[in-house]
Amino acid sequence: MRVLVASDAIGALTSLEAGRIIASGWSTAAVDVLAIGEAGAGFVRAFAEQRGASVEVFAVGLSTVAVAESGGAAALSISGGQPVADLPFDSSSRTLGEVLRLVLGSRRPHRVYLDLVGVAAHDAGAGLLAGLGATADRPLDQGAAALSDVGVADVNPALAALGATELIGVVPHGELHQQLLGLRGVTSLRGRSASLDPALLLRIDAALDRFAHLASAEHVAQAGAGACGGLGFAVLALGGRLTTGPDVALASVERAGDLMVTGCTVFDFAARGGGVVAAVADAAAAALSPCIVLAGEVLIGGREMRTMGIEAAYAVHEASGDLTNGAAVNEVDLAALARRVARSWTW
Secondary structure (H helix, E strand, O other): OEEEEOOOOEOOEOHHHHHHHHHOOOOOOEEEEOOOOOOOHHHHHHHHHHHOOOEEEEEEOOEEEEEEEEOOEEEEEEEEOOOOOOOOOOOOOHHHHHHHHHHHHHHOOOEEEEEOOOOOOOOOOHHHHHHHOOEEOOOOOOOOHHHHHOOOEEOHHHHHHHOOOEEEEEOOHHHOOOEOOOOOEHHHHHHHHOOOOHHHHHHHHHHHHHHHHHHHHHHOOOOOOOHHHHHHHHHHHOOOEEEOHHHHHHOOOOOOOOEEEEEEEEEEOOOOOOHHHHHHHHHHHHOOOOEEEEEEEEEOOHHHHHHHOOOEEEEOOOOOOOOOHHHHOOHHHHHHHHHHHHHHOOO
16 A cells, blocks of 8 residues: 655644654555645745655844745745734735745745735735835735825836746635635735724725726736735736645645555644645545645534544544643654554555
8 A cells, every 4th residue: 555644734744753753653555755835934934844845944134034946946935024913904015025026036946835924914016016015005914005196107017037937826725716805805804803893904905996997907807816815916917836845845746645644743623634635635536536634623523524534533642621731742753643543554
C-alpha cells in the first residue's frame, strides 16, 4: 500500500516535522510526506519545506515579510502592521505592493505566490497597485473611503513592473469565490457581521465600486475579487489568478495515496481542522481513497467527520474542551499515536 501524509502544523511542529513523525508509524508501507499549509505564514513555510528552500524574514516598517524562493518561483507573505478595529476601511495595502515590487526587482522570479491574508486593509487592493506603480489623480493609499474621489486610475505601470512574472494570489478556500461588490460583496458581508452602520457600508461599497471600474472594469464581478478585503481584485486586475495554499501543495502530487493521512492541532466542530484538513479530504474523495486525521485533540463527532469525507480521527490527548492541550503535542506522543493508528490502517 501507498500512504500519503499531508499534515498541517501540529502545535509547535511544522507541517514537514509533523508529517515525518506521522509517517514513521507506517514502517512497512511506501510513505510520501507532503509539506502543506494554508494562506498565511504557514503557506510560505510549507512552500519552503516542500522545496528544500530557506525562508528569508525581514522587516518593512511595522510589518514582517517572509519570502521563500526555489526553482524560479517565490512565495511571499506579510504580517503584523498597525492594529485595526472592526473593518480596516482607513488602512492601505500599499506595503504589500512595495514588498512585491522589491522582490520583483531583486529576484525577477517567473512566478510569485502572493499570500493575501496578512494585510489588514479593505481597499480593493488600491494600495497594493499603487505600491507596484499604479497611478491616479488622487492618492490610492489612504483607505477605502478616499477612493470615492478618484477620477482616473492607470494600472499599466503596475503591469509593467510585474512584467512576464505570473502572479498567483493565495487566499483561504472560503474566499475563492468572494464577490467584491453588492449585497453579497465583501463590504456588505463583513460589515453586517460586525454590526456596522449600513450607511457607512453603502459609502464604502460605492467607493470601491468607483475605483474598481476605473482600474479594471472587466474584473469587478469576477469570482474571488472580494477575497481578503478586495486584494483578490488587485491580483486579477494584474492578470493573475487565485488559489489556496493546500491546492498549491497538492498540485505537485502525481498520485494520491491508497490512504490519505492529514493532521492538525485541534480537530473540532467549529473549525473542522482548517483548510488543510478539508483540502486533503477532498483530494482523497476524488481518488476514492480513505482519509484519516491525527490531531492534538479531537472534539468532533463521527457523523460530522463523515460529511467532510473523514473516515476516522485520532487524538494525542483526551479531549478537555478548552482547546489548549492540542498545542502541547510532542514528538514522542505523536509518533506513538501514529504507530497505534497504523496497525489499524495497513493492508
